[in-house]
Amino acid sequence: MSADFLYTIEVILNGLMAGVLYSLVALGFVLIFKASGIFNYAQGVMALFAALTLVGLQEGRVPFAHLINAVFGTKVHHFDWTLPAIAAIIFTILVMVLFAVLVEKLILKHLVNQEPIILFMATIGLAYFMEGFGDLMWGSDVKTLNVGIPQGGSLWFEDFTIGWAAEGEKFYGMYVDLLDVWAAIIAISLVLFLTVFSQYTKSGRALRAVADDHQAALSVGISLRVIWVLVWSISGFVALVAGMMWGAKSGVQFSLSLIALKALPVLMLGGFTSIPGAIVGGLIIGAGEKLFEFFMAPIIGGATENWFAYVLALLFLVFRPQGLFGEKIIERV
Amino acid sequence: MLYREVGEFKTSYAQDSQTFPIRFDRYRYYFVIIVGLLFIPFVINDYWANAVFLPFLIYAIAALGLNILTGYCGQVSLGTGGFMAVGAYASYKLMTAFPDLNIFFVIILSGFVTALVGTLFGLPSLRIKGFYLAVATLAAQFFLIWLFNKVGWFYNYSATGMITSPSRSVGSFFITGSESTPAAKYLFCFLFVFLLAWVARNLTRGKIGRSWMAIRDMDIAAEIIGVNPLIAKLSAFAISSFYVGVAGALFFSVYLGAVEPTEAFSIQKSFIVLFMVIIGGLGSIFGSFAGAAFMVLMPVALKNLLVLQFGWSVDIAAHFEFIIIGGLIIFFLIVEPHGLAQLWNLLKQKLRIWPFPY
Numbered sequence: 001m002s003a004d005f006l007y008t009i010e011v012i013l014n015g016l017m018a019g020v021l022y023s024l025v026a027l028g029f030v031l032i033f034k035a036s037g038i039f040n041y042a043q044g045v046m047a048l049f050a051a052l053t054l055v056g057l058q059e060g061r062v063p064f065a066h067l068i069n070a071v072f073g074t075k076v077h078h079f080d081w082t083l084p085a086i087a088a089i090i091f092t093i094l095v096m097v098l099f100a101v102l103v104e105k106l107i108l109k110h111l112v113n114q115e116p117i118i119l120f121m122a123t124i125g126l127a128y129f130m131e132g133f134g135d136l137m138w139g140s141d142v143k144t145l146n147v148g149i150p151q152g153g154s155l156w157f158e159d160f161t162i163g164w165a166a167e168g169e170k171f172y173g174m175y176v177d178l179l180d181v182w183a184a185i186i187a188i189s190l191v192l193f194l195t196v197f198s199q200y201t202k203s204g205r206a207l208r209a210v211a212d213d214h215q216a217a218l219s220v221g222i223s224l225r226v227i228w229v230l231v232w233s234i235s236g237f238v239a240l241v242a243g244m245m246w247g248a249k250s251g252v253q254f255s256l257s258l259i260a261l262k263a264l265p266v267l268m269l270g271g272f273t274s275i276p277g278a279i280v281g282g283l284i285i286g287a288g289e290k291l292f293e294f295f296m297a298p299i300i301g302g303a304t305e306n307w308f309a310y311v312l313a314l315l316f317l318v319f320r321p322q323g324l325f326g327e328k329i330i331e332r333v
Numbered sequence: 334m335l336y337r338e339v340g341e342f343k344t345s346y347a348q349d350s351q352t353f354p355i356r357f358d359r360y361r362y363y364f365v366i367i368v369g370l371l372f373i374p375f376v377i378n379d380y381w382a383n384a385v386f387l388p389f390l391i392y393a394i395a396a397l398g399l400n401i402l403t404g405y406c407g408q409v410s411l412g413t414g415g416f417m418a419v420g421a422y423a424s425y426k427l428m429t430a431f432p433d434l435n436i437f438f439v440i441i442l443s444g445f446v447t448a449l450v451g452t453l454f455g456l457p458s459l460r461i462k463g464f465y466l467a468v469a470t471l472a473a474q475f476f477l478i479w480l481f482n483k484v485g486w487f488y489n490y491s492a493t494g495m496i497t498s499p500s501r502s503v504g505s506f507f508i509t510g511s512e513s514t515p516a517a518k519y520l521f522c523f524l525f526v527f528l529l530a531w532v533a534r535n536l537t538r539g540k541i542g543r544s545w546m547a548i549r550d551m552d553i554a555a556e557i558i559g560v561n562p563l564i565a566k567l568s569a570f571a572i573s574s575f576y577v578g579v580a581g582a583l584f585f586s587v588y589l590g591a592v593e594p595t596e597a598f599s600i601q602k603s604f605i606v607l608f609m610v611i612i613g614g615l616g617s618i619f620g621s622f623a624g625a626a627f628m629v630l631m632p633v634a635l636k637n638l639l640v641l642q643f644g645w646s647v648d649i650a651a652h653f654e655f656i657i658i659g660g661l662i663i664f665f666l667i668v669e670p671h672g673l674a675q676l677w678n679l680l681k682q683k684l685r686i687w688p689f690p691y
Contacts, residue, residue: 039464070649110667116464117409118670121611124604125662132655140648261600264468272464301483310472317461317469329462331553 006161010174011294012287017180019286020187021249024242025263026270026278027191028235033272034211035231036108038119042127044260046096046236049134051243051252053095055145056138058088063137085147089240096236097229104229131257140254145247150178183245190241191279194234203230211273265309269316271326280324285309336684352534369523374516382515387588389629390522391580396609396621397533398576403607404616405537406569407549408458408466412473414602416574418594419447419477420581422487425496428586429489436501436508436586440525443582444575450477451574458566462552474600481594495593498586509586518587525583529576534618536572545569546616577606612665614674623673631658 025043032040056063060079068076083091107126111119154176161174198204209217210227218224246256266285270277289308296304322329336357343349353359377386395413402408423443427434434442454473461469481487488496500510507513508521536542544565547555556562585592592598605628613624635657639650669676683690 067649070646107663107667111670114666114670117403117615118611118666120464120467121608122663122666124608125659125666127659128655128662129659132652132657132659136649136652136656140652261471264471268465268468303479303483307472307475307479310469310475314457314461314469314472317465318457321461321465323465 006174008291008294011290013174013176014180015287015290016283017177017184017286018290019266019282019284020180020184020279021242021245021282022259022262022266022286023279023282024183024187024190024238024245025259026266026282027194027275028238028242029263029267030270030272030275030278031194031231031235031238035207036210036228037116038108038123039116039272040235041120041123041260042130043235043239043263044257045127045130045134046099046239047243047246047259048252048254048257049099049130049243050092050096050236050240051145051247051256052134052138052143054088054092054147054240054244055143055247055252057091058083058085058145058147059143061138066139067136089147089244092240093237096240097233100229100232100236103232104225108228109225127257127260131254135254142251142253143247145244145252147244147248149182149244149248151248152178154178154181179245179249186241186245187279190238191275194275203227207231262309265313267323268310268313269323271323273327274323274325277323277325281313285312288312336681336687338685366527370520374520377515377519379515382519383588384633385629386519387522389625390519390526391583391588392606392609392629393526393622393625394529394583395577395580395606396613396625397529397618398573398580399606400610400613400616400618400621401533401537401545401576402569402573403610404614404620405542405549406545406566406573407552408455408566408569409464409607410470410573411467411600411603411607412454412470412477413577413606414598414600415474415477416447416451416577417581417584417602418481418598419450419574420444420578421585421592421598422481422496422594423447423578424582424586425489425498426487428499428501432499436503436521439501440579440582440586444579447578447581448571448575451577452567452571455567455570455574458570459563471600474603478594478598493593495591496585497591501586509590511590513587521587522583525579529579530618530622533576537618541565541568549616608662612662612672614672617672617674619677620672620674623677627673631661 025047028043028046029040032038032043055061060081060083062068062076062079065077068074103126107122111122157174157176198208206217206222206227207230209220209222210224214224217227242259243252243256246259250256263282266278266281268281269284270279270281289305289312292308293302293304316324320326336355338355341354341356343354348354351359353362373386395417399410399413402410420443423446424439427439427442428436431439454470457469458466482494488494491497498509500512501508503517503521506517508517537545544555544560545568547558547560548562548565548569552562555565581598585597589597609624609628610621611624612627613622614620632654635654636650639645639653640647645653665672
């Protein structure tokens with residue numbers, strides 16, 4: 001095989017891996033949109049907040065240290081203990097559940113039956129709030145997150161692929177980041193877990209009922225409020241996983257919240273209401289934007305990744321206005 | 334007591350269809366115009382112009398534009414920042430290519446350029462609806478900003494990639510550049526706000542405004558009663574982009590003087606303008622002004638309060654600013670989802686029967 005062909009395969013492979021990470025974020029959106037019709041812009045900030053909390057707990061940082069120091073003139077920054085990764089993850093999940101309860105109690109309860117755009121705006125407000133709150137709680141410096149996921153290029157895979165190139169070609173094997181591989185594995189198991197959960201448990205069935213029809217679900221005795229807390233907790237958990245992966249990749253900092261913007265075209269492409277759509281959409285977008293950058297960057301200049309996904313999704317939408325897997329939009333007068 | 338409509342008899346069609354049918358409203362409007370024209374220009378200084386009045390006036394234009402699209406025609410757009418950038422770059426190219434052209438016409442022409450671009454990006458709205466469209470407009474936002482960063486022609490191949498507005502004047506008053514005075518800038522923006530608000534008000538209550546509202550309320554039904562969705566949606570996109578483009582041109586040339594697209598016209602701008610429209614009130618001219626005032630004044634007030642009064646360090650104050658802005662937005666949406674305009678209407682209702690509510 002020629003080296004160019006192999007490079008292209010390498011680009012596609014890495015694109016698919018990145019796409020899995022996009023799908024992880026998109027998944028959180030889809031869950032909330034299905035269950036409550038809310039387009040939750042705060043999903044990215046939730047991932048940031050979860051990652052910040054995880055790092056903070058793991059390293060034993062004092063919450064609001066900066067504020068405490070400013071008010072009382074003290075100099076606290078760390079507790080004496082550090083937590084093992086698994087304990088920190090469990091505590092962070094508890095924090096995200098608490099967050100879900102608070103969101104339901106303080107915001108969603110009061111905004112029942114509002115127009116979708118009002119709810120959307122409320123989640124942007126929530127995103128602003130969480131951004132300030134997270135920074136205030138844990139400080140705005142860039143933190144490194146290490147939960148024991150292996151990182152760096154896979155030597156085995158490089159050795160494995162080096163022989164594929166034809167004799168005499170300059171090819172040194174394909175580069176695949178171990179972290180991306182792990183992310184893909186975790187994402188797949190997460191989707192399997194969610195599928196099993198929604199198919200075979202009582203709460204999962206209730207969740208699907210609410211997604212189908214709010215009124216009908218209410219009339220058979222399903223509490224919408226409990227479902228909302230549940231679904232926000234689950235997407236808090238998904239946000240934690242996404243935040244963990246992205247945080248391990250590029251550090252925990254403000255820019256982490258911008259992954260929400262990466263997930264939006266994925267959602268558009270896959271359809272707002274479809275979990276498989278989020279996965280397939282993520283893969284298409286991930287591979288597509290990496291390929292486009294690979295082939296077009298020398299011609300029209302780099303950094304096309306910011307907009308290419310949107311344009312690609314837009315083109316798809318012109319042919320399928322509800323996304324690839326979205327529910328068919330039926331309009332009645 | 335003061336606010337009454339009894340005893341006001343309309344004796345001509347002109348009186349019946351005027352914008353402010355109640356005398357008190359009309360006087361209040363004249364009062365605001367007179368204060369804006371004859372009082373503020375004489376007392377304005379650099380701080381007040383740059384921190385409060387110029388951003389308020391310019392954002393009010395952008396909010397009017399977005400309100401036409403989102404509030405009246407029901408098409409949610411998140412590309413406002415990108416379209417503002419189009420206006421800014423159009424005005425820059427026009428100013429540098431035609432140095433003799435009056436700045437007033439430069440701004441108007443940049444509005445038309447933006448209208449053209451806006452119509453182009455509005456085309457998908459014929460097929461895509463709701464949130465899908467909102468996300469689709471993000472394509473405009475990211476693509477346009479990328480374009481202005483990458484293609485040298487737009488910033489005349491300057492080394493920094495920034496655009497800087499040259500000095501331009503109306504008569505002997507400098508509007509842009511270093512010699513400009515706050516009063517001249519303020520009056521220039523005021524003129525645009527006045528004209529555009531007047532146009533918006535009359536567009537929205539005319540035939541075209543009604544067709545927008547029909548599309549917003551239910552597009553299929555509107556189509557059946559004879560509203561052409563192609564014309565209604567694209568005209569809303571065009572006119573809204575015109576407003577946003579004018580705002581962007583003023584933002585660059587008059588207010589900031591020098592901009593760099595990724596900073597000045599980021600997606601945050603789109604959100605801020607959308608907040609103005611929602612907090613002010615969807616589908617209300619007054620709401621656009623109220624929302625712009627709220628979103629411009631609140632950060633200034635918070636900064637003054639927290640940093641100067643309480644003496645907090647700047648970074649803690651910045652975090653609190655985020656928390657408070659986010660909290661207030663949620664609070665407002667919960668208390669009054671129809672925005673400040675609705676609160677204003679309620680207040681007027683109360684005033685009508687005050688002091689004898691029963």
